[in-house]
Every structure is written in structure tokens, then in C-alpha cells.
Amino acid sequence: MNAPLLRAPHEQGGDGRRKRWSRWVGAATAALWLSGCASPTNGVGYYWQSVTGHLALMQAARPVDEWIADPQTPAALRAKLETAQRIRAFASAELALPDNASYRRYADLQRRAAVYNVVAAPELSLRLQTWCFPVAGCVGYRGYYDETHAQAFAATLPPELEVTVYPVPAYSTLGWLNWAGGDPLLNTFIGYPDGEVARLVFHELAHQVLYVKDDTPFNESFATAVERLGGERWLATQADAAAREAYASFDTRRREFRALTRATRVQLQAVYDNDALDVPAKRAQKAAVMQRFREDYAALKAAWGGFAGYDAWVARANNASFGAQAAYDRWVPAFETLFEREGRNFARFYDAVRALARQPAGTRTETLNALLDASAARLAAGEPPTQRP
Numbered sequence: 001m002n003a004p005l006l007r008a009p010h011e012q013g014g015d016g017r018r019k020r021w022s023r024w025v026g027a028a029t030a031a032l033w034l035s036g037c038a039s040p041t042n043g044v045g046y047y048w049q050s051v052t053g054h055l056a057l058m059q060a061a062r063p064v065d066e067w068i069a070d071p072q073t074p075a076a077l078r079a080k081l082e083t084a085q086r087i088r089a090f091a092s093a094e095l096a097l098p099d100n101a102s103y104r105r106y107a108d109l110q111r112r113a114a115v116y117n118v119v120a121a122p123e124l125s126l127r128l129q130t131w132c133f134p135v136a137g138c139v140g141y142r143g144y145y146d147e148t149h150a151q152a153f154a155a156t157l158p159p160e161l162e163v164t165v166y167p168v169p170a171y172s173t174l175g176w177l178n179w180a181g182g183d184p185l186l187n188t189f190i191g192y193p194d195g196e197v198a199r200l201v202f203h204e205l206a207h208q209v210l211y212v213k214d215d216t217p218f219n220e221s222f223a224t225a226v227e228r229l230g231g232e233r234w235l236a237t238q239a240d241a242a243a244r245e246a247y248a249s250f251d252t253r254r255r256e257f258r259a260l261t262r263a264t265r266v267q268l269q270a271v272y273d274n275d276a277l278d279v280p281a282k283r284a285q286k287a288a289v290m291q292r293f294r295e296d297y298a299a300l301k302a303a304w305g306g307f308a309g310y311d312a313w314v315a316r317a318n319n320a321s322f323g324a325q326a327a328y329d330r331w332v333p334a335f336e337t338l339f340e341r342e343g344r345n346f347a348r349f350y351d352a353v354r355a356l357a358r359q360p361a362g363t364r365t366e367t368l369n370a371l372l373d374a375s376a377a378r379l380a381a382g383e384p385p386t387q388r389p
Helices: 003-011 014-033 043-060 064-069 075-095 147-154 194-209 216-237 241-273 279-303 311-315 319-329 332-341 346-357 361-380
Strands: 105-107 115-122 131-133 137-139 142-144 161-168
Touching (some): 064 075, 064 105, 115 147, 194 241, 216 332, 346 361
Antiparallel strands (some): 115 161, 131 137
């Protein structure tokens, strides 16, 4: 038992105590069912880790207004929290994202990540291993609140799998726990450039708009599209010149790095799909592709003046990390095209995405591929993927 989690119900008497206790028990139950989104390593212990980890995160959070009013709050953090509240208001007022309890509280977790995800893929494939959970369905990752537990689970996976453990700054409970305080702002991302904080909040709120069970690429690509579209609008209409400049530098490096990893994924996939190659030949060509990737990254890093923010990703790069990244941008151009077709109206866009989500999986994929083709045609014609606000 985690004693601090059991102390809170006894701070009030009578009905207040019972209500507080019911609230935490209910939250524990919901967190158990959502343990695929966050989360020792197997069986019941894994689920208990998920429950206690999430409840500890929620208990650490308190309203942003209290942090802002607290004279002990550092000035830099106070400014960030004030900006985050403006971002939160913009999300609902301008992007039609849910207006609820999420991101109106803040927690300092005293660690660098909210959770640590384990991903795995075969030696000659980018297809991720999946794990299945109640509510969340089957997903291509397994999350832990304690990095040592994540590493311990990774060490139990079959040796023929390539495995990566990476830090995650935030995750969504899909709106299921808004009644208990919702998802909080965290120290793990509050220090990002303002434009990136905006994008992250928009991304996680998008998961509360729609979540399709057993379809990680659909869910993550949709949320990534919302974060990009919403982030552009927020920067253009709400941010000052300094914030736009800081974000532009941050985003330029990210776009260039993602272009490099996307190109590498294409090259790796071509090797793995080539039936004319036997296993030793595929291994040799894979090694050559990975060597070029590292050389090209070294050149990018030099052009960035030695910026080392992606060094850790490159050091652990393998099929699992490339496969995980693909889940976040596979269908993004398709969703951006759909957004254009819906008149750049977010509410109409969400309705169209909900309709798409109701299609059978095969039909949904066909529709998304058609939207991808339309996006590619627009690019070939010299049009931007989306019109700027």
C-alpha cells in the first residue's frame, strides 16, 4: 500500500471523508481499466503499478491558480502556468476541444517523464509488438511509471525482438477521469517553448474527442494533426514575436529530424519488403541504411550548431523506435486534407473524423489512403498541405 494515497480521505470528517474516499476508489478503478495508457512488470502487479502510479500523479496536482498565487512559486514557472491557462482557454474557445477539468491543475513529479514506454519490433520489420488492455484495446507500447520497471520488462522480451524504452512527457486518460480532476499539466513538459506546450495540450485533448480501440496509428495521427493545426493557429494569433521565434527554431530542428527518420523508415521498409533478398543480405542492407542514418544525423547536428537534443533517440534507434514514430504521423496528411475539406472548421472536422472512425477497419484504411493520395496531389501541384490561418 502507498500510505500517502490513503491519508487524504481522513483529512475531512463525516460525509466529506466518505465522499473523498469514494472519489479515490473510483479513480483507482478507472485507472485500472485504463492501465494500457500508462503503467512491476506483469500480471496483477502491472495493473496495481498503474493504479498507484496514476493516483500519485493526481494527488501531486493542485489548481493552477493556487500555484500562481503561491509566493514560493518561481517566477519562471508562474509565467509558464499563466501562458498554459491561456492555451487551455484557446483550446476550447477556438479549436472546439473539450472544456473540462483537464490541464487546469499542475503537478511537479520530481522526475523527467510522466511514464516510460516499452516498444518492440522484429529484427527485419517495423511492425510493433502489441499488448492488449481493457478500454484502451491493443496498442503498440507498454507504459510504466518507474523507469527501472520498464527496463526490467524490456529485458524479459524475446531476444529476436529489438526493444526500446523511451520517456513520455504526458499521456491521456481519454477524459475518463475528468470528474476526479482530469489530466494535469506536468513539470515534464511545462518548460517547453510555448508553442510546444500548446501543441502537447491540444494533442492530449484531441484524444478526449475521439479514441478508436485497437487503432494506434489512427488515434495518434488524428491527435498529431490537431496539435499541428491548432498549434499553427495559436502561434499566429496568440503568441508574441519572441515566442514565435523560439518555437520556429525548435520546430525547424524537429521537422528536419523527422524528415530524416521518415526517409530512413522508407529505406528500411524497402529492404524488409524485398523478397529477392535472403536474411543475411537484408541484415547487411539494414546495417548500411542505419549507418547512413547516423552519418546524416551527424551532419544535421553540425548544421544545428551542435544541438544534441536528439542524441539519445539516435543512440537507441532500431526498428522499434522507428516503428513507434511512424504511428504518430502515418495518416497526418490525410487528416489535414480532411480538415481542408471541412472548411477548416474544427467542429465539422471532428464530426467527419467520428464518421470515419465508425467505418469498418478496412474501409477506414481505404478512405485514409484516398485522402493521402489527395494530399500528395496537392503537394505535386505546388500547394501547401494546409492553408495557414
